[in-house]
Structures are given as structure tokens and as C-alpha cells.
Amino acid sequence: MGGATKGTSVYVSRKGGLTMTQVTPEGNCPPSIKDGGAVREVLDRIGDKWSLLVVGTLREGPLRFGELEKAIAGISQRMLTLTLKHLVEDGLVARTAYAEVPPRVEYEVTELGKTLVPLVIALAEWAMANREQINANRSAYR
Numbered sequence: 516m517g518g519a520t521k522g523t524s525v526y527v528s529r530k531g532g533l534t535m536t537q538v539t540p541e542g543n544c545p546p547s548i549k550d551g552g553a554v555r556e557v558l559d560r561i562g563d564k565w566s567l568l569v570v571g572t573l574r575e576g577p578l579r580f581g582e583l584e585k586a587i588a589g590i591s592q593r594m595l596t597l598t599l600k601h602l603v604e605d606g607l608v609a610r611t612a613y614a615e616v617p618p619r620v621e622y623e624v625t626e627l628g629k630t631l632v633p634l635v636i637a638l639a640e641w642a643m644a645n646r647e648q649i650n651a652n653r654s655a656y657r
Contacts, residue, residue: 560605561631565590565598570607570628571635577611577623607631 548554561567565587572578572586584595599622602608607628613619624632 560601561607563598565594566602566607567635567638569595569598569602570624570631571639573608573622573624573628574632574635577621579619579621583622602628 568587603610609625611621
């Protein structure tokens with residue numbers, strides 16, 4: 516690549532015929548994440564469209580399925596079912612079925628899930644604070 520010298524990394528990105536090149540000296544590269552596979556695996560599960568919204572909604576206490584469905588705008592019954600199933604499998608949400616007629620099932624954040632709540636809230640606050648700027652940047656980029 517033109518202009519690159521020994522000991523540098525060159526990253527090339529092409530968009531609409533333009534070429535952007537960034538040269539980073541080898542010693543200035545960010546440290547690698549030791550177990551990237553674990554990070555990807557967990558983020559794959561909780562970083563989907565609905566999981567963080569479900570955990571955030573349950574932060575105040577247990578809710579029934581119908582209450583969750585009403586509280587999370589735009590989620591389908593099927594997506595809520597799958598999301599809850601995955602969160603229960605991962606130990607972030609607990610499902611409690613009561614032996615009553617009619618049957619009652621409640622979902623609540625587990626102790627492990629409670630450790631995720633402050634991160635969910637921080638991410639939600641960041642998203643709300645920066646949404647307009649991000650949308651403006653997207654519009655300008657197109």
C-alpha cells in the first residue's frame with residue numbers, strides 16, 4: 516500500500532469510489548481483548564434488539580407476560596416469548612409459575628441480571644442523549 520512503512524498497519528475503506536486510508540503505528544494499536552469469543556458470545560445474546568429492553572423493563576420488579584408485552588412497544592408475542600426463553604436459559608431472568616387457576620407466570624431479573632441493569636440504564640441514557648447526533652451523522656453520510 517502506498518505510503519505505508521514497515522511496522523505500520525494500513526486500513527483501507529472504500530465508499531462511493533472514495534478511498535480513506537488510516538496508518539497506525541504498530542505500537543499504538545489498542546490492546547486486544549483476551550477472550551474475544553466470550554465477549555462476542557455474551558453480546559450476541561444480550562445485544563439483540565429486545566433483550567436489554569426486557570431486562571430494563573423488569574428492573575422494578577416481577578411482571579407477567581401480558582404486562583411485559585404492553586410495556587415494550589413494538590415487540591411481538593413470539594419475539595417476547597423467544598427473548599424471555601433465552602434470558603431464562605442464560606440466568607438473567609427467572610420464570611416463576613404459580614399453581615393457581617387460571618395459571619399465573621411472572622418474570623423477574625435474577626441476581627446475575629441485576630448486575631446488568633446499571634449497564635442497561637447507562638446504555639439507554641447514552642442512546643437517548645446521542646440519538647439525534649447519530650441520526651444526523653447517518654443522514655450526512657448517505
